[in-house]
Amino acid sequence: MTDPTSTTTHPDDDAARRLDRAHVFHSWSAQGGLDPLVLAGGSGVHVWDHAGRRYLDFSSQLVNTNVGHQHPRVVAAIQEQAGRLATVAPSTAALVRGEAAERVLAHAPAGFSKVFFTNGGADANENAIRMARLHTGRDKVVSHYRSYHGNTGAAVVATGDWRRVPNEYARGHVHVFGPYAYRSEFWSTSPEQEAERALHHLERVVQSEGPASVAAILLETIPGTAGVLVPPPGYLRGVREIADRYGILLILDEVMAGFGRTGHWLALDAHDVVPDLVTFAKGVNSGYVPAGGVMMSETVARTFDVRVFPGGLTYSGHPLAMAAIVATLDAMADEGVVENAAAVGRDVLGPGLAALAARNPLVGDVRGLGVFWAVELVRDRATREPVDAATMGRIKAGALARGLLPFTADNRVHVVPPCVVTPAEAATGLEILGDVLDAVAADVL
Numbered sequence: 001m002t003d004p005t006s007t008t009t010h011p012d013d014d015a016a017r018r019l020d021r022a023h024v025f026h027s028w029s030a031q032g033g034l035d036p037l038v039l040a041g042g043s044g045v046h047v048w049d050h051a052g053r054r055y056l057d058f059s060s061q062l063v064n065t066n067v068g069h070q071h072p073r074v075v076a077a078i079q080e081q082a083g084r085l086a087t088v089a090p091s092t093a094a095l096v097r098g099e100a101a102e103r104v105l106a107h108a109p110a111g112f113s114k115v116f117f118t119n120g121g122a123d124a125n126e127n128a129i130r131m132a133r134l135h136t137g138r139d140k141v142v143s144h145y146r147s148y149h150g151n152t153g154a155a156v157v158a159t160g161d162w163r164r165v166p167n168e169y170a171r172g173h174v175h176v177f178g179p180y181a182y183r184s185e186f187w188s189t190s191p192e193q194e195a196e197r198a199l200h201h202l203e204r205v206v207q208s209e210g211p212a213s214v215a216a217i218l219l220e221t222i223p224g225t226a227g228v229l230v231p232p233p234g235y236l237r238g239v240r241e242i243a244d245r246y247g248i249l250l251i252l253d254e255v256m257a258g259f260g261r262t263g264h265w266l267a268l269d270a271h272d273v274v275p276d277l278v279t280f281a282k283g284v285n286s287g288y289v290p291a292g293g294v295m296m297s298e299t300v301a302r303t304f305d306v307r308v309f310p311g312g313l314t315y316s317g318h319p320l321a322m323a324a325i326v327a328t329l330d331a332m333a334d335e336g337v338v339e340n341a342a343a344v345g346r347d348v349l350g351p352g353l354a355a356l357a358a359r360n361p362l363v364g365d366v367r368g369l370g371v372f373w374a375v376e377l378v379r380d381r382a383t384r385e386p387v388d389a390a391t392m393g394r395i396k397a398g399a400l401a402r403g404l405l406p407f408t409a410d411n412r413v414h415v416v417p418p419c420v421v422t423p424a425e426a427a428t429g430l431e432i433l434g435d436v437l438d439a440v441a442a443d444v445l
């Protein structure tokens with residue numbers, strides 16, 4: 001393997017960059033200044049380019065490679081399925097689809113009985129919203145401003161940040177502020193107060209909108225892209241109580257937080273809350289083949305026993321995606337992957353990031369659990385003014401130069417390695433991140 005700082009070139013890296021610049025349209029960036037990292041291969045927690053420059057993947061790509069890259073069991077299951085039956089219509093009964101649904105439901109809350117498979121997370125939320133509207137006969141959906149639910153019609157409107165405008169589907173959605181202790185909208189001084197005030201705000205908005213018009217409250221169990229905003233104790237239980245009071249369905253989006261990332265099978269397992277619908281994608285098959293879905297409680301599922309659900313996708317329950325789900329969830333269970341994520345969070349990432357926060361003045365806040373953490377960076381700890389984009393660019397470049405592939409968003413570094421990361425690999429990644437942040441702090445403060 002080549003040192004990440006080496007200037008060695010490889011014709012395939014050059015070709016990948018040239019073709020990408022010429023023909024590939026990227027999301028989230030203006031096309032002009034793009035210079036994406038080229039990746040050619042991966043194994044476990046590492047990825048590399050054609051020249052052999054190797055990186056410790058602290059991003060899990062888009063927070064989805066939960067069992068790491070090229071897990072042999074998952075790769076073999078996809079290959080075996082491709083050799084037998086590579087595609088089937090959604091209206092058929094395919095054994096692998098039934099097995100995948102059974103495996104997914106094994107981790108659902110009690111009383112969940114069906115899975116509707118989708119191609120990813122956005123269309124999972126899209127269909128969950130549709131189910132809730134049909135089940136309740138109501139229209140509105142309440143979600144958090146600081147949220148990300150995907151980038152299709154209703155999902156991007158439910159998303160609370162800038163991505164939702166302009167959008168021709170923008171009807172029937174209402175946003176509220178959720179709990180965020182570090183930048184509280186409610187002037188709270190404790191997690192209990194933050195939960196209590198956010199719940200009061202949510203209930204007042206529901207009352208003001210007219211509860212009889214509200215079909216669903218749609219929340220990420222732990223808002224991820226918005227900054228790993230772990231809800232304070234009691235918040236989600238309180239949301240459930242509000243939903244019940246007004247006959248509203250609760251949809252929990254586990255697309256990023258689900259399937260091991262928090263050190264629990266689902267993030268909701270740590271929150272004493274039973275929703276009506278759960279959406280998932282990403283980690284369910286480690287992202288090897290696009291897949292997502294909606295887990296349905298028996299009550300909602302029964303609505304469609306006699307009534308047609310007017311939705312469908314050619315690739316709903318695609319056999320390669322299903323084979324990848326079965327193999328991923330079996331590998332996670334057999335190899336103790338969820339327990340590993342919990343232990344790495346408790347023993348390495350939690351204490352390591354706390355130590356970093358104690359010594360480095362750029363670190364304003366650290367929060368998370370399992371292998372799901374955010375480090376929020378500020379210019380000034382007193383005012384909490386976020387660091388600027390140029391500083392974030394330096395941090396990203398510094399990490400890459402040291403062989404660490406980080407996940408950065410706004411003024412944050414998200415520490416989100418695969419759930420199979422070993423304690424030693426997690427410690428190595430933290431050491432690199434710490435060194436980079438120390439160097440940048442010494443320079444910019």
Ligand code: PLP
Pocket residue numbers: 062119120121122123125148149150151220224225253254255256257281282292
């Ligand atoms: N919901 C959450 C919580 C997500 O983090 C994401 C993607 O990051 C989505 C939904 C959308 O998933 P997809 O990109 O697979 O459509």
